[in-house]
Amino acid sequence: MTKQLKGIAASDGIATAKAYMLVQPDLSFKQSTIENADAEIQRLHSALEQSNSELKLIRDKAAESLGEEEAQVFDAHMMILADPEFTGAIENKIKDDAINAEAALKTVSDTFIATFEAMVDNPYMQERAADIRDVYTRVLAHLLGRALPNPALIDSEVIVVAHDLTPSDTAQLNKRYVKAFVTDIGGRTAHSAIMARSLEIPAVVGTQSITADVKEGQMLTVDGLTGDVTVEPTADQVAASKQEAADYAAQKAEWATLKTAKTVTADGKHFTIAANIGTPKDLDGVLANGAEAIGLYRSEFLYMDSAELPTEDDQFEAYKQVLETMSPKQVVVRTMDIGGDKHLPYLPLPEEQNPFLGYRAIRISLDRDDIFRTQLRALLRASAFGKLGIMFPMIATVPEFEAAKAIFLEEKAKLIADGVKVADDIELGMMMEIPAAAVLADQFAKHVDFFSIGTNDLIQYTMAADRGNEHVSYLYQPYNPSILRLVKHVIDSAHAEGKWAGMCGEAAGDPIMVPLLLGMGLDEYSMSATSVLKVRSLMKKLSTADMKALADKAITESVTNEDNQKLVAEYTK
Ligand SMILES: C=C(OP(=O)(O)O)C(=O)O
Numbered sequence: 001m002t003k004q005l006k007g008i009a010a011s012d013g014i015a016t017a018k019a020y021m022l023v024q025p026d027l028s029f030k031q032s033t034i035e036n037a038d039a040e041i042q043r044l045h046s047a048l049e050q051s052n053s054e055l056k057l058i059r060d061k062a063a064e065s066l067g068e069e070e071a072q073v074f075d076a077h078m079m080i081l082a083d084p085e086f087t088g089a090i091e092n093k094i095k096d097d098a099i100n101a102e103a104a105l106k107t108v109s110d111t112f113i114a115t116f117e118a119m120v121d122n123p124y125m126q127e128r129a130a131d132i133r134d135v136y137t138r139v140l141a142h143l144l145g146r147a148l149p150n151p152a153l154i155d156s157e158v159i160v161v162a163h164d165l166t167p168s169d170t171a172q173l174n175k176r177y178v179k180a181f182v183t184d185i186g187g188r189t190a191h192s193a194i195m196a197r198s199l200e201i202p203a204v205v206g207t208q209s210i211t212a213d214v215k216e217g218q219m220l221t222v223d224g225l226t227g228d229v230t231v232e233p234t235a236d237q238v239a240a241s242k243q244e245a246a247d248y249a250a251q252k253a254e255w256a257t258l259k260t261a262k263t264v265t266a267d268g269k270h271f272t273i274a275a276n277i278g279t280p281k282d283l284d285g286v287l288a289n290g291a292e293a294i295g296l297y298r299s300e301f302l303y304m305d306s307a308e309l310p311t312e313d314d315q316f317e318a319y320k321q322v323l324e325t326m327s328p329k330q331v332v333v334r335t336m337d338i339g340g341d342k343h344l345p346y347l348p349l350p351e352e353q354n355p356f357l358g359y360r361a362i363r364i365s366l367d368r369d370d371i372f373r374t375q376l377r378a379l380l381r382a383s384a385f386g387k388l389g390i391m392f393p394m395i396a397t398v399p400e401f402e403a404a405k406a407i408f409l410e411e412k413a414k415l416i417a418d419g420v421k422v423a424d425d426i427e428l429g430m431m432m433e434i435p436a437a438a439v440l441a442d443q444f445a446k447h448v449d450f451f452s453i454g455t456n457d458l459i460q461y462t463m464a465a466d467r468g469n470e471h472v473s474y475l476y477q478p479y480n481p482s483i484l485r486l487v488k489h490v491i492d493s494a495h496a497e498g499k500w501a502g503m504c505g506e507a508a509g510d511p512i513m514v515p516l517l518l519g520m521g522l523d524e525y526s527m528s529a530t531s532v533l534k535v536r537s538l539m540k541k542l543s544t545a546d547m548k549a550l551a552d553k554a555i556t557e558s559v560t561n562e563d564n565q566k567l568v569a570e571y572t573k
């Protein structure tokens with residue numbers, strides 16, 4: 001029966017396909033005493049064999065669709081399955097304790113995991129704990145006769161349905177087959193949503209109940225522009241959705257004519273529309289959409305895509321590729337922003353009550369300056385190949401910025417002393433994403449070359465509303481005059497010191513926000529590459545003088561987010 005759900009529109013586009021449930025099955029079991037150990041060991045072996053053939057298949061598919069490097073993790077899993085130390089210990093446990101294979105598998109896996117996790121001085125071995133956990137789950141599923149979802153095996157068009165998607169789940173989705181995704185939880189600025197936009201996969205998040213409302217294989221239509229999801233749509237609904245998809249494609253074709261155009265307003269003022277990227281792979285989208293710079297390269301994805309801390313050379317190659325491809329356009333690389341919802345398996349962080357208020361980003365970099373220095377050296381070496389800007393994430397105080405800058409200058413001096421070629425026009429800036437820093441923007445402006453306003457975090461911290469929590473998403477209010485006043489103060493403070501101000505939070509590509517930002521004089525707008533042409537087309541129609549009046553009104557007269565939403569929507573209609 002047809003069912004209608006509403007979620008948060010997280011990535012533009014419309015799709016119709018059958019549901020693929022990326023949901024973990026129930027793998028609970030009870031320990032029991034067994035009589036026939038040989039039969040139990042036989043059952044274990046058949047589960048190990050099934051797991052092995054499944055992993056082989058997944059490995060080959062992953063190598064084909066995602067690349068050799070991404071596939072290697074599955075080799076590691078197969079090695080564990082073939083390790084007699086692991087399988088022998090499970091067999092012995094079955095025999096010695098006369099327990100079922102599930103319980104023996106669990107006891108042995110737990111021991112291995114605890115041993116690896118205790119190796120705090122060896123991040124590589126610590127990471128093996130995650131591999132054992134994965135292998136444990138796979139073998140257990142086979143023992144229990146339950147099917148595990150294997151997204152790497154998707155080979156027909158589907159819409160992925162999940163409770164939540166981690167950034168690494170999202171990275172594994174193959175755009176060729178995954179036509180959209182829908183989740184129970186999450187918000188528009190959660191990193192999985194941001195990645196969906198750079199992959200150009202339509203997405204609706206935070207529906208609260210999609211995993212309960214849909215079954216594997218049922219048809220779905222997903223509208224990433226409105227947040228509407230229809231389960232088992234009628235023939236009329238499918239036809240309407242196809243029409244909308246065609247209209248959207250036509251609209252995109254119209255925007256595409258602006259690909260090589262400069263971004264100019266109706267009154268002839270030029271602004272920079274830049275793109276946000278996570279990896280060099282995103283460059284295709286940047287070029288295809290005619291972005292004028294890269295305003296945010298989220299370098300942490302380099303760390304997340306790697307099995308261990310990326311070396312200076314690995315990082316150098318990635319930065320060089322991006323700088324060379326974009327040259328002479330500027331590339332602003334943000335130093336590692338780990339923590340919050342972004343984790344590194346090989347860099348275990350302490351359990352925290354509030355990870356978004358915890359040990360993350362520049363706080364880690366200043367504490368672990370070995371990691372930070374490696375990154376800065378790679379960036380400095382790459383600076384010879386294009387126009388580089390560097391910014392630090394989550395700066396809260398001027399001394400933090402000064403400390404980061406001092407380390408940068410030390411590494412620069414060392415490289416120059418070693419005769420390494422380094423650019424001397426590297427701009428050093430900071431993310432403006434903590435309210436305390438935004439309030440003191442006038443003081444920060446004396447120390448930086450530029451600001452890049454990170455509204456994703458700035459809004460969450462100003463409104464005290466978790467950016468990924470659908471229960472408080474109504475408080476996620478980019479147009480709230482409180483946010484606009486902070487943004488304006490940051491822009492004015494930069495200009496008073498002759499510096500530039502950009503924005504790389506998702507608000508920079510929001511059609512309601514853009515007119516207000518133009519009115520406040522924001523210089524650079526950095527967004528998902530897929531929004532670039534839409535915003536360029538919008539700016540062509542707006543005059544900065546009119547937008548200044550509109551922004552003044554939004555800041556001084558409006559009281560709520562909705563007041564401003566209406567104000568701009570009526571003006572731009
Ligand atoms: C751009 C930002 O950084 P991230 O989304 O990676 O936290 C932001 O906070 O607005």
Ligand SMILES: [Mg+2]
Nearest residue numbers: 433454456457
């Ligand atoms: Mg941020």
